[in-house]
Amino acid sequence: MLKKQSKRRRRDVASLVTLAVVLVVYLVMQQLINAGIINAFLRGIINLACINVVAAVSLNMVTGLLGQLVLGHAGFMLVGAYASALFTKSVGWDLSLSLFPSLLIGGLVAAVTGLLVAIPALRLRGDYLAIITLGFGEIIRVFAYNLPFTGGPGGLSGIGTLTSRTNPAGMFNYLFPIAAFVIFFSYTFGTSRSGRAVLAIREDEIAAESSGINTTYYKLLAFVLSAFFVGIAGGMYAHQIGIIAPGKFDFNRSVEILMMVVLGGMGSITGAVISATALTALPELLRSLGKVISNIPVLADILGNFEQYRMLLYSILLICVMLFRPKGLLGRAEIRILPIYDRWRNWRHNKKAAAGKGGGAT
Amino acid sequence: MRPIELQVEDLSIYFGGLSAVEGVSFYIKKGQIVGLIGPNGAGKTTIFNLLTGVYAPTRGDIYLEDKSLLRYKTYQRCQMGLARTFQNIRLFKDLSVIDNVKTAMNRQMHYSLISGVFRGPGFRKEEREISHRAHELLEVMGLDGFAHDYARNLPYGQQRKLEIARALAAKPRVLLLDEPAAGMNPTETQELLATVKMIRDKFEVSVLLIEHDMNFVMDICEYIFVLDYGRIISSGEPAEVRNDPRVIEAYLGGDALEEEDA
Numbered sequence: 001m002l003k004k005q006s007k008r009r010r011r012d013v014a015s016l017v018t019l020a021v022v023l024v025v026y027l028v029m030q031q032l033i034n035a036g037i038i039n040a041f042l043r044g045i046i047n048l049a050c051i052n053v054v055a056a057v058s059l060n061m062v063t064g065l066l067g068q069l070v071l072g073h074a075g076f077m078l079v080g081a082y083a084s085a086l087f088t089k090s091v092g093w094d095l096s097l098s099l100f101p102s103l104l105i106g107g108l109v110a111a112v113t114g115l116l117v118a119i120p121a122l123r124l125r126g127d128y129l130a131i132i133t134l135g136f137g138e139i140i141r142v143f144a145y146n147l148p149f150t151g152g153p154g155g156l157s158g159i160g161t162l163t164s165r166t167n168p169a170g171m172f173n174y175l176f177p178i179a180a181f182v183i184f185f186s187y188t189f190g191t192s193r194s195g196r197a198v199l200a201i202r203e204d205e206i207a208a209e210s211s212g213i214n215t216t217y218y219k220l221l222a223f224v225l226s227a228f229f230v231g232i233a234g235g236m237y238a239h240q241i242g243i244i245a246p247g248k249f250d251f252n253r254s255v256e257i258l259m260m261v262v263l264g265g266m267g268s269i270t271g272a273v274i275s276a277t278a279l280t281a282l283p284e285l286l287r288s289l290g291k292v293i294s295n296i297p298v299l300a301d302i303l304g305n306f307e308q309y310r311m312l313l314y315s316i317l318l319i320c321v322m323l324f325r326p327k328g329l330l331g332r333a334e335i336r337i338l339p340i341y342d343r344w345r346n347w348r349h350n351k352k353a354a355a356g357k358g359g360g361a362t
Numbered sequence: 363m364r365p366i367e368l369q370v371e372d373l374s375i376y377f378g379g380l381s382a383v384e385g386v387s388f389y390i391k392k393g394q395i396v397g398l399i400g401p402n403g404a405g406k407t408t409i410f411n412l413l414t415g416v417y418a419p420t421r422g423d424i425y426l427e428d429k430s431l432l433r434y435k436t437y438q439r440c441q442m443g444l445a446r447t448f449q450n451i452r453l454f455k456d457l458s459v460i461d462n463v464k465t466a467m468n469r470q471m472h473y474s475l476i477s478g479v480f481r482g483p484g485f486r487k488e489e490r491e492i493s494h495r496a497h498e499l500l501e502v503m504g505l506d507g508f509a510h511d512y513a514r515n516l517p518y519g520q521q522r523k524l525e526i527a528r529a530l531a532a533k534p535r536v537l538l539l540d541e542p543a544a545g546m547n548p549t550e551t552q553e554l555l556a557t558v559k560m561i562r563d564k565f566e567v568s569v570l571l572i573e574h575d576m577n578f579v580m581d582i583c584e585y586i587f588v589l590d591y592g593r594i595i596s597s598g599e600p601a602e603v604r605n606d607p608r609v610i611e612a613y614l615g616g617d618a619l620e621e622e623d624a
Contacts, residue, residue, distance in 0.1 A: 185479055192478025192485065193464075193471050196457075200465040203454035210414060210448075211466040212440035212532050221475070332456070 014337040021337075022180050029176070033169040041284075043168065049280040050175035051236045054182045056260035056276035057269055058229030063258065064267035064332075065190055066222040067202030069130040071254045072117065072137030073230050078144055078249035079113045080106035080231025081238040085159045086149065088239070095160040095239070099174060103235040110231020111224050113140070118223040122216070125205075137254055144246040155245030159238050171240050178236065182229050186269050187334075189225070198222045230257075263321055265328025270335040275328075283314055364391040365427075367568045368444075368536045373412060373422035382408045384592045386422070390536060395562055395569040397579040397600075400589035401612055406572045407449060409589070410538055413570075414446050415439050426535070441469050443535035447525040447542065449572075455514035459505060459524060462513050463496040466531035496531065502564065503527045503557070519550045523557070530565055537561070539571040543578050551575060555582055580604060588612065 029046065032038045038046070055077060062070050084106030088098045117136045124132055144150045151157075162170030189195045197218045200208040209215045238244045260279050264271025290309070294300045321329065369389040375382050383405045390396045398406050411417045413424060415436040424431045431439055440446075445466075454462050471492060473484035500506040503523050508516055513524060522542060529537055542558070543551045555578060562569055573579045579586060580600040588596040588603055590612040596603055603609055 188479045188481060189475075192475070193468050193473070193489075194475050194478055196461060196465050197468050199457055199461075200454050203456055204452045206416075207448065207452035207454065208465070209436045210440055210446055211528060212437050212445075212469050213465065214437050 010338065010341075014341060017337050017341065026176050026180070030169045030172060033172055036168070040168070041288075043163070043172065045281050045284050047163075047171050047175050047240050049277045050172075050179040051233050051240060052257070052260060052276040052280045053179045053273050054233040054236065055230050055257045056264070056272040057179075057182050057186050058226045058233065059257050060261050060264075060267070060269060060272045061186060061189070061198075061222050061226040061229070063261050064269075064272075065195065065198045065202060066219060067266075068122075068125055068219075069127070069258075070133045070223075070226075071130045071251070071258065072133035072135075072140075073226075073257050074249040074251065074253035075117075075137030075140035076110040076114055076227040076230045077234035077237070077253065077257075078140055078244075078246065080110040080234030081244045081249070082106075082144060082150055082156065082234075083109035083231070084235030085156050085238040085244060088160055089156070089158070095162055096170075099162065099239060102239075103174075103178070103232050106235030106238075107228045107232040110234065111228035114224045114227025114231075115220065118220050118227075122219050122223060134251065134254070137251065141246045141249055144249075150246070153246065155243060155248070156238075157243045159242050159244065161239050161242050163240075175236055175240065178232065182232070183269060183273060185229075190269075194218065194221060259318070263318065263328055265330040265332060267332040268328065268330040268334055271328055271330035271333075274330075282317070283311070286313055364393060366390070367392045367394075367427060368413075368570070369425040370409075370413070371423050371425070373409070373424065374420050375408065375412060375417055376420045382592050383412065383419075386589070386592070386594055388587050388594065388597065390568045390570055392568055393562060393566060394584050395558065395571070395582055397583035397586040398570060398572050398589060399574075399576075399579055399586060399603075404589040404612075405592040406589055407540060408592075410446060410540055410572065413439075413538060414444060440532050440534075443533070444538065445529035445532045445534035445536075446538035447522075447529050447540055449540040449544065451518075451521050451525055453513040453521055453524060453528070456512060458510050459513055459516065460493070460496050460500065460509040462524060462528050463499055463531045464492055466528045467492050467496065470533070499527050499531055502560075503530075519546060519553075522546070522554070526557070526561070530561065530567075534567055537567045537569045539569060539573075541572050541574060543573060543575045551578055554578075558582060 029038065033043055033046075055073065059070065059073050062068050084102040087102040087105050088095060091098055117133065121129060121132045121136065144155075145153055162174065163172075164170060190199070197208065197213045198221070200211065200213055201215050201218055205215055234249075256279070260276040261272050263279065264273070264275035325331075366389045371387050373386045374384050386405075386409065388396075398409065400406055408417070412419050413431075415431070415434060415438075418432070426439075426442055426444060429442075431442070431444070434442065454465060457465070471488040473482065473488050476482070477484045497506060497509065500509055503526065505516075505520060505524060505527060508520065513521065516524060526537075526539070526542065529539075539558070543554055546554060558569060558571070559582065561567065571579075571583070583600060586597065586600055586603045587594050588606070588609050590608075595608045595612060596606045598606070
């Protein structure tokens, strides 16, 4: 028989293994970037993927955990991006010093904006909440067009970035750990008493209220945390790209983030991570595929300029996922270390047992 | 004399011109099981909604041990000791059975958001305690075997029990049960009867229950209030109420009496 392990021990092992995996992935990618094996093009995709993971995981806090449709996250991302960019530009410190505080400031300003929006908006739910947050997102964008310090339609440019020829992993060194942290936060939040309260509100608001849950407080909490993290994503974006303009944070951006959550499965953090990465990489990879195809004479004749079709292919892929996995790739499930660990233990146990019996079978 | 736990005075609510509940007064003593019966539409569930703060009354007052509840919100009244179940089951369907119970224990934990996220000592200690207590509660209700199943996958009778368990998890002084025996077969009803009595004794709660099943009410309640058209038309011990002509009239219609007289 397999030895029974205490629940706590198993959980500790799982946490350590997860931490180790994340660390190894981080260090390997960092070295690959530094060595130039991951080129600038791939590096850009990876960095953007980290940013989108943060955005998707934070939207998942309201859409997945609280169960409310929000369409204004581009607005909070914009606030975070501008606040963070204005901070690093105005203090003029070395960016490696000012980047982290600037991200925090971006997050905090976005959280305050989120609170102001949430107080009236969270009186509504479902479609109405979606529409009102969409409206607020657009209002924020129009503000960014017109305020004196936002640079108008042209936005802000010349925002510093840490990636340079001598330090190609400069931004990656920040973006990846932050993404990992936000995933960690979102998971542990969801399994703490606050998270349980938020989930209960998703399941049945009246029952939650009757069970002693202060529903107003927990709804605000989930919304504000979500705005905070998406604000950080905005700050990361500003310093990755170097230029921000209000047009970058329009309704389409909100839908893009929402799509990452829905595609991964509402309520699944690992789902959001996978689909955010895939949806960031896919259009770019399709673009490269298009370049390859248009260089092959025969295929180029048939398909013409394939690059033009990439968005078409992208939407077909999305439709297919929604048709065949209507609850998203993972539904509400998570990819966890524990089941894998259990399988490995079983496998090892069986192997040992087989070795012990060696030759016993006739 | 047992002290009065919950008292309602002259409770009234109007929806537009319609008086759904009119001048209702009653009280529940500590440890008592009290029944609130009446025909469909008499206003029983409305009274529950008034008690728990879903509606604000037009007139009247509600006291939980001398303290007026009117200025408290639903979740605060639950924290003060007024827990309820629902006529149409309202569980957290996609949460596990144990999480349903733990959710109602939210206020018995005090660790902060940050401690919860970073798994601080407060989190570990309180979560361990709560987990222990939740399992105990499930065991009492005979649900421990289902602890890690989704609530939606429980059989109907067990779902009703889980609702009661969740209400008990909030450590109530008064338990409000809205038609706990609805949809149950006679065996299940008998089992429920025993469960409710056991709960009253074990958790030292008072119970106010709405029920249609007359046998159930007569068997379990020490005192009964009969509601019709939003007013209390009769009250007393089960035997008294059973023979009250006003009650028979309300339930069977006026003609029933006339025929008997004829």
